[in-house]
Amino acid sequence: MKQSPNGPKAVLTRRQFLGRAAAATGAVAVPWIVPASALGADGSVAPSNRITVALIGCGMMGLGHLGFCLSHPGVQLLGVCDVDRSRREEAQRRADAAYSEARANGTYRGCVAANDYRELLAREDLDAVLIATPDHWHALQSVDAAKAGKDVYCEKPISLTIAEGRRLVEVMRTYARVFQTGTQYRSMPPTRRICQFIRQGGLGQVRHVFTLWSTVEGGFTPISDALPAEPVPEGLDWELWVGPAPWRPYNRRFHHNPMPGVVPWAFCEDFGAASITWHHSHSADVVQWALGVERSGPVEILHPSSGKFPTLTFRYANGTLHHLVEHWGQVKDLYEMLPEARLAGNFGGLFVGEKGWITTMFGGGPVEGSPERLFEEMGLESRQITGANNHHTNWLECIRTRGVTSTDEEIGHRSASLGHLAHIAFRLGRSLKWDPVKETFVGDAAANRLCARAMREPWRM
Secondary structure, three states: OEEEOOEEEEEOOHHHHHHHHHHHOOOOOOOOOOOHHHOOOOOOOOHHHOEEEEEEOOOHHHHHHHHHHHHOOOEEEEEEEOOEHHHHHHHHHHHHHHHHHHOOOOOOOOOEEEOOHHHHHOOOOOOEEEEOOOHHHHHHHHHHHHHOOOEEEEOOOOOOOHHHHHHHHHHHHHOOOOEEEOOHHHHOHHHHHHHHHHHOOOOOOEEEEEEEOOOEOOEOOOEOOOOOOOOOOOOEOHHHHHOOOOOOOOOHHHOOOOOOOOOHHHHEOOOOOOHHHHHHHHHHHHHHHHHOOOOOOOOEEEOHHHOOOOOOEEEOOOOOEEEEEOOOHHHHHOOOOOOOOOOOOEOOOEEEEOOEEEEOOEOOOOOOEEOOHHHHHHOOOOOOOOOOOOHHHHHHHHHHHOOOOOOOHHHHHHHHHHHHHHHHHHHHOOOEEEEOOOOEEOOOHHHHHOOOOOOOOOOOO
16 A cells, blocks of 8 residues: 555555455455466466565565565565675576566566665655664664565564654554564464463463573673774675664674674674664564564562572562573573473573463474473474465565464564663663653663663664
8 A cells, every 4th residue: 555645544546446345345365376267377476466665674674574575475575675786696697597587588677776765765666675684773774664665574673762662663653664673483373382381371370581691791781892993895885774773884794794694793782682683672672572562561660689589580460470591501500490491492482370381482492391281282283393485475465465463563563672671771781660651760861861862873763
C-alpha cells in the first residue's frame, strides 16, 4: 500500500488490488503463487504479482538477505544500496546474474545500485525494504521508509536508544506499515513450541531465567575510545556511513570484518550496542515472549553492587528474575543451580520453574531439560533447534494480508529496550526502577537522560 498524498491513509496499488481480488474469488491458494496454467509451463510468478523489494546494506548480513530475495519466487529485487561501491556493485552483479539465468535470453539489467538509500525510497514501484546496515542507521532508515509508504524488515536491534525505538513504533503505526524485526530464532519450530509451552504454564511459575551477556574489552557496555584516522578507501562514502552518529574519522576497524560473524563497529557506542548488537536482542525476544511480557518489560534492574544477586538481574512484576551471565558456568558457580546440567549455545535462555527447567539456546546441541516428562508434554518433534524458519516468509505474507508479523515493531522495540536498560544500569553502576508502561525510570532524572541522544546534523527522525 502506498501513502496517500493527503496523509498516512493507506490506498491500494494496482498490484495489490489484483492480488486481493484473486484471493477473494478463490483463484489462488497461496496469495503470491499463480497457477502455471495462467503463466506458462515454467509456473513462475507473474511480475505484477511479486512484492518489489530493495536491500539497504550489502555487508555480511545483507548478503544473506540478498540470497533470500533472489531465491524467492514472490519477490522482485528492484535495487540494492550501500555506501561502499564495491559491496553494492557486487550485490547488483549477483542480482543481475541470478535473474539473467532465469530468463530465456540470459540477460537482465533491472537491479539498480544506489549509494544513498533515499534514492530507492523515492521509487513509487517499490513495496518494501530490507535494512541490514550498522545499528546507528536502523531506526532512522525504518522511519524514513515508513514515511515513504514502504513496508520494512529491519535487522536487530531496531534502535540504539529507548527513545529511538518508541519513535519507530509510533511512525509504523501512523503510516500503517508492516514491520518485521530480524530476530529469526523465534521462528524456528522447536523454539516456538518451547516458548508456547512455557507461556501456557508448562513449567508452572517461572522463577529464574538466565541469558548470556558478553563483555567488551573488560566492560559490559560499548566503548568510545578514539581510533586513529586512516585514508578513506576509494569508493566508500564515509560521510554517509557515519550519517546520524557523532562524527568519527575513518578507521578500517569500523568497516571491515576481521572474521565471519564479527561486526567490528559494534564495540563503539556511536555505531553499535555490543551484546545487544551481537546476540542479546535475539535472547530478549525469546525470553520475554516465553514469559508473556514481549510487549512490556521488567519493573526493576538490580545491579550487582546492590548485593542482591551476583550479576545484573531484571525483575518482572510477577516476581520472575532474569539474570544476565557472562558464561553458562556462572549458573552453577554463582547461582548454585543445576550443577549436573549441560548448558551451551546462544540466542535463547535457560528457564527454571516450579515443575522443572528447560533451555531454548541455539548452536550448542540439543534442547536440555528436566524432568523428562516435560518433553513428552511438549510433544517436540526434535530437540535440535535448527536454522530452518519462516521469518522472511511471515513478513511477505503480512505485506499481502496487512497482518501483524511475528516480531512486529513493538516486540522489536521491547527486545532492544531490555538491552538498553541493562546498558544504562551498567553505565550508572546502580540499580534502577522502571515503569514499562510510561517507559521512564521512576524518580531518576540521570537515568532518564540516557534514554535518548541527539542525531548529528542534518539528520532527524
